Amino acid sequence: MIKVINPGLQTTVQDHGRIGHYEVGMPPSGAMDKYSYLASNLLVGNKDHAAVLEITYMGPVLEFQQDVNVAITGGEMPPKINGQSVPMWETLAIKAGDVLSFDFIKQGARVYLAVAGGIDVPLIMESRSTYTLCGIGGFEGRALQAGDELKIGGENESEIAVGTRISDELIPTFSKTNEIRVVLGLCSYRLTEESKERFFSIDWTVTPEANRVGYRFKGERLNFVEREQPFGAGSNPSNVVDLGYPIGSIQVPDGVEPIALLNDAVTGGGYATICTIISTDLDKMAQIKTNEKVRFVAVDIHEALEIRKEYQGKINQMKQQVLGHKGGVKNG
Amino acid sequence: MAEQKTVLTPIPGVFYRKPAPDKDVYVKEGDAVKTGDVIALVEVMKNFYEIKAETEGVLAQFFVEDEDLLDAGQEIAVIIEQ
Incomplete structure (x- = not known):
């Protein structure tokens, strides 16, 4: 007990x-x-x-x-x-x-x-x-x-x-400035080219609204491409017809303050998700504190899978150290 | 000789000197504080954490402004022990 x-x-x-x-x-x-x-x-x-x-x-x-x-x-x-x-x-x-x-x-x-x-x-x-x-x-x-x-x-x-x-x-090791890798999509087409470029070139600050549900960031306003409101989508330019939200997906309600959805988040809704944090970097995201900085970096799905393979390799190495006592540091 | 004790915030978040927007500040600069007195709040993840004096003395100065966003471990005030 x-x-x-x-x-x-x-x-x-x-x-x-x-x-x-x-x-x-x-x-x-x-x-x-x-x-x-x-x-x-x-x-x-x-x-x-x-x-x-x-x-x-x-x-x-x-x-x-x-x-x-x-x-x-x-x-x-x-x-x-x-x-x-x-x-x-x-x-x-x-x-x-x-x-x-x-x-x-x-x-x-x-x-x-x-x-x-x-x-x-x-x-x-x-x-x-x-x-x-x-x-x-x-x-x-x-x-x-x-x-x-x-x-x-x-x-x-x-x-x-x-x-x-x-x-x-x-x-x-964890630092106060972080690079978080993302795969672009599913609805990145909704952002203007300029805003897409800005999203990846500025430092975003983690706000006090950062918990297991999601992390909200402060930076600058992003703009969406003008369009005719599709049937089933909300009236705000940041709305799309409802879709499932991938874990780690980033949405920008009304173009202000991007939100990364994490482990306890809503599973779907009507905001355009502009990119998704790759699975290995969700671990990194979890170790970022309020008031720290994040720079988003775009990778493609092949790079993301390669990074995941390296990560799995590290986990296997760790298992071998602890369970196989191969190269593990013992000082007990 | 009077010892100076720096007060740190253990958590990041928004700094508040008042218990509520329409209330007075917990302590003013120059006020006497006792060990355990609440001197400010830090809000993060919808939790309000009370920053307490860990020593008896005079709260000489705040280093941060009301509603500033703080880092974990940031210095927020100094207490001069009596």
Whole structure:
């Protein structure tokens, strides 16, 4: 059992996501930075899909009531056990009665805390992920609150030695200026050539409206090509006939403030989606904070697939390090 | 000698010196503060986080303006310990 002394700003239970229900309007939720999520589960010997805690901006204070291995990955938020600094990206041993807390966030925005066995909450539509907008999944469908008690599950499949760590070259670093790669479309034809050019040439600032649902950006106004309003489309030039929104798609309601739709977003609607963030860069997006800068870079689908292959390669390397003890750094 | 303590915001977001738009500011520059006193709010993801004084003294100066957008870890004020 883990007792929540202080929940932090927004700490939720997340797994790989509620996949396969998009057509009925159910977004996947799930860990936003999948690479860090996978690493945390790997380090405690969990199955790939075990539920972890996703911590945003400010860490919780947790009291463990049993001995268990844990691992903390993601953005840099220095963790402490009973006030003593402990490393991230490493298998740690927690004893019953230990208190885990965190320093201020130094880099990135989200941190993943995996416990061996996973966080045990009921499966809702095959997933333990919290979808707070609908109040389903996770711990009672909401972010953690002080006094909550989390049960530990049985989703572990291998013994990982305390002190096992991910090697430095496989640990991502995060900065305050970011390049996010996108594939143009589905409705980029609605933007004027000039606005399309401007979209890719200015720095966009992340506004305070940036959460699991989506990130809103401030920059400059974009313009749409004049047209006759088609049957079924809204009257605003940024409207099209309703379509499914890809995860990571970017729309620009009324031409002001682009919004990137993320894990908890609406699944479809009537705004022109001008491009879509490639899947690997959704992880990067998840680690960007309010008031940081983003530059969008266009890639084509072939480049995106190539980048995804590299990303898979890194994950395999990480698995080999931790499970195969090949080249893994051990200091335990 | 009086020690100076800088107050940082742990989270990014919009800075507010008032609890509500029609209320007075939490503290004015030059006011005395006690440990645990709320001195400002930071809003992000529709959460309002209270910035509290972590020491007793006089709030000498704010480094940021009301409604400024802050970075995580940014210095927002200085308290001179008494």
